[in-house]
Amino acid sequence: MELAKAYEPKVAEESHYKRWEECGFFKPELNQDPGAETYSIVIPPPNVTGSLHMGHALQHTIMDVLIRWKRMQGYKTLWLPGTDHAGISVQRKVVEQLRKEENKTPLDIGRDEFVARCWTWKEQYGNTITEQMRREGASVDWSRHRFTMDESLSLAVRNVFCTLYDEGWIYRGLRIVNWCPKDRTVLSDLEVKEETRKDGKLTYLKYPIEGTDRTLTVATTRPETMLGDTAVAVSPSDERYKDLIGKTIALPLTDRKIPIVADEYVDAEFGTGAVKVTPAHDPNDYQIGERHNLEKLLIMNDDGTMNAAAGAEFEGLDRFAAREKVVAMFGDLGLLEKVEDYEISLPVCERCKTIVEPILSEQWFVKMDEMRDLALDLMRTEGVPHFSPQVPHEKVYTLWLENLKDWTISRQLWWGHQIPAWYDDEGNVYVAPTEAAAREKAGGKELKQDQDVLDTWFSSGLWAFSTFGWTGGAGVPADLATYLPTDVLVTGRDIIFLWVSRMIMLTGKFTGEKAFNDVVVTGTVLGKDGKPMSKSRNNGVDPIEMFDKFGVDATRIYLASIATGADIKWNDVGVETYRNFANKIWNATRFCLLNSEGASVDHSDLVERGEMGIADRWIISRLNQTALDVNKSLERYEFHTAVSLLYHFFWDDFCDWYIELKKDEINAGDIAATRRILTVLEIALRMLHPFMPYLTEELWHKLPGTSSAMNNSVYSEAEASIMLTKFPPGDLSAIDPQAEAEMGAVIEVIKRVRNIRTEMQISPSIKFEVHIGAQRSFQEVFRANEAQILKLARAEKIVIGDTLVAPKASAKAVTSEAQIAVPLEGLIDFDKERERLSTQIAKLGEERSRLDAQLSNANFVERAPAEKVEGLRDRSKELEGQIATLQMNLSALG
């Protein structure tokens, strides 16, 4: 069989995924072994509005590597896919669509119609990312795909809500919350980000004190909120203001009289020492208001404009326009003391960057106490979840839990899980999973359901168990019993609090199980400018473009190669490296197949190693060592180490040496040699498969003898595929230190001779003799590999003996096991050779003096481990010998 000259990724990518999926290879049920252990992962559900970005590509690659590796090891593996309903994002898209296409608002069409439009939108656009995941090669079980608003997941949400309410962990209350005036909904603390603004202003307002001609100056960054002031507070210990406590302010621009109160919260040292108090628009002011029984005057509408309570002159004005107007009017009244530039950090909506308004509002909250303790106990007693990398995530996670505040879970949206709470005319609340149940509780009264929906993260928090069929009813669903706890969660840093922690808590609370044992936290893939990829920076790299340019496999293995847990800058050249690697594998296979007639893969061929040549024993040793190390790396989630091992085994050991050493035999049609190289290649492809699924599947089917024998009893009934072969576990008994040492000696000789050729500027077309002096045991090794040395060193004759016998006009070199001479009568440049030897001597001498300095240190010899000292002594002695030889060679040149 002949392969194309270069690997063309598209061909392989288009043909295999469909078959894998259709044959049910991704389903755990494929594994018929009743004793098989399970291995499960739930995907962090991407947003239905989303499309694949580099973070997904990285995380999906890691999950797929793990799943494919475990599947090949014979585990019953499940990788469960799904998407979340992304409340605000979808709502915003549909609102926008409605406005553009019909010039209507959600209110125009009503809630039911609006929700129906959302579903339509989801059906139409919501599978972008699932299609992209197929391109990635993600081996997820599509038959178990879940959406957070599926019937059964929604039921789970309602039941969880009701249980938490009944147990007192959910409550409804009037609090200062984060309000996004653009989305017109409340946000949780985690959805608010701080943004530093250098152009902030601190405005000093003079408030007239009743019954005097004095004023009291307060400073504020939000002057418009003065319209909602209901007090001014000063520190009780502040001598300056002691006499003012209890007096009254005539609040400008309003007709209100507000008291001056004393409160410990106020820092006399800061600002003017007097604080305007707006209890309905600031969390700290709210606390002061509570302590002093102040009125909580709400002066804004939910869209950030001022309401009637702000006064007729301000009603309807946007908060920022109102701000300017307040400042101007204070100026006109002569009550504006000054305006200072002030660097300020502002809370902004994570999604739309609108400045968040703290506002008094009645919302639903989850008290986290019980669940927080549950999560902390799990970490303290079992160390679960085990974060990888452990530092710093474990600490940050624990610290966050310890300071956890109540979670605002209601959202003023229509798209999502409507809160299962109903109200009667008197405003009594009835919480139940269904309206019928609520009505029963209410004694049959007419009820109206709460208009808000739940935070999307509330339903994602149930993901680890709601996806396995848990709804809150009696009994344990089979999937839940089988796959929970999941083995590992792979995710980014940004949602450890938002999602990971909540899933741990809710899973523990409702199932009594761990959600997962391990958490692999990936680093952030940064743009080429070293900053996080973002639309506004326009530094994003589209994974799909990379797939098109370099192939899916190259992109995947590159991503795996940078999966250290640290942030990393995206680098096209890195992907190119693995594109080249894919081509290298393709061509190595191509070579093996060129002469494969009559030979086929045969694993029994590697068992009896007694009669094999050094090169064979060496590559089998290297192969098994690599397998052992790759398995170990993957167990530790050290994906980059696994990639590096595979890369160097394949390119250096297999291609550069093994193929070259065996080339003549194979080209000569030696069936045994071909069978052996095919078998080694097949095993190497298996190890690569989790990283490069398409390429390896494509090539594996081209190897003779693979399709009929998958060599994995667990999947023996299934159609042939490399993804169902057995992942090489690595065989300790095949590790052959002697073969590695002997092969190493041969390789060293070849390298030294090649070095001589290059440095002496001898054309590759000129063949020369190579003389080798060595100990008896190594003489045999060199004789056994004479043909290989002849070929790879481009020599015409090899002379091997106890000592080196060579004419004066020779270039010389030494290795640990051999002395080498290359007679170059008429070709040698004596000056160059002297320089070459001198350089070599100096180099070795430097190392030796370093060693000797260490060895002459009595402290070192006494305290360092004996084998360390012995090792250095041996090396020093060896260097001494090599230097002496080179020195001799140098003086022989005259």
Add this chain to the structure above:
RNA sequence: GCCGUCUUAGCUCAGUGGUAGAGCACACGCUUCACACGCGUGGGGCCACAAGUUCAAAUCUUGUAGACGGCACCA
């Protein structure tokens, strides 16, 4: 403000208490019959800085500087 991470070859990054690594880039040479997405050879680093622990520190400790991230924020 508090907590944390990072600083290694021109670039992007591994690494680790005991002789500094990779890929790319660079230099020189190759129509060597799998591969120029290639082959061969080579040059290149006081491992941010300072002090300490140690027989031994790029690796551990502390501090300094720079980059970044998280958390909390006083009007």
